[in-house]
Amino acid sequence: MTPDASIPETAQLPTEECWRLLRGTSVGRLAVWVQDHPEIFPINYKVHQESLVFRTGAGTKLASALGNMVALEADGADTDSGIAWSVVVKGSATALPNTPEVVASLGHLLFPWETGRKDHFLRIVPEEVSGRRFRISAPLTWGGSLDEATRAGLE
Incomplete structure (x- = not known):
């Protein structure tokens, strides 16, 4: 690992760079509020018209995300x-109609890792998009004691 001196610490x-980076990957973590606590789910998404689209099945993720504020981190x-x-993208999640047009244009681009029915398409309409770039620091500079497994891997 050779640090690039032209990149500052953080x-x-x-916003444009955030969208470019989001377009370059397809996996993120969706944070939702479930009753009295947060939950985080890995999802496959695609950028579509300055929003994020993902598909899911019925369950906690759908019920907690639909119509509520969510956050996605990639x-x-x-x-x-x-x-x-x-x-990080923060915004509200809304349902897309499960029409042949949506399935044809987005459904073939979204490849969930987990098997099962994923027939609900949700769009995250962003209210805030933020990002940061930073140097990866060596573990010995993290400022805390290393656990035995980390120490063994470095020796």
Whole structure:
């Protein structure tokens, strides 16, 4: 890992760069509020018209996301350059109609990892998009004691 000296320790990303990074990956973590606590689900998504679309089946994720505020985080790293990024999208989740047009245009682009029926399409309409880029620091610079497994891997 060779750090890129042109990248500062942490840099806030412009919105356009956040969208470019989101388009370059398809897996994120969806955070929803379930009764009295947060839950986080891995999802496959696609950027579609400055929003995010994912498909899901019936259950906690659908019931908690639909019509409510949610957050999605996606991350990436280039271990050769030592640079990582993280983008967070916050907004409301709304249902898309399960029409042949939606299935044809979006359904074939979304590949859930888990088997089962995923016949609900949801769109996250963003109210806030933020991101940051940062150098990946060596574990010995993290400022805390290392557990035995981490220490063994470094020795």
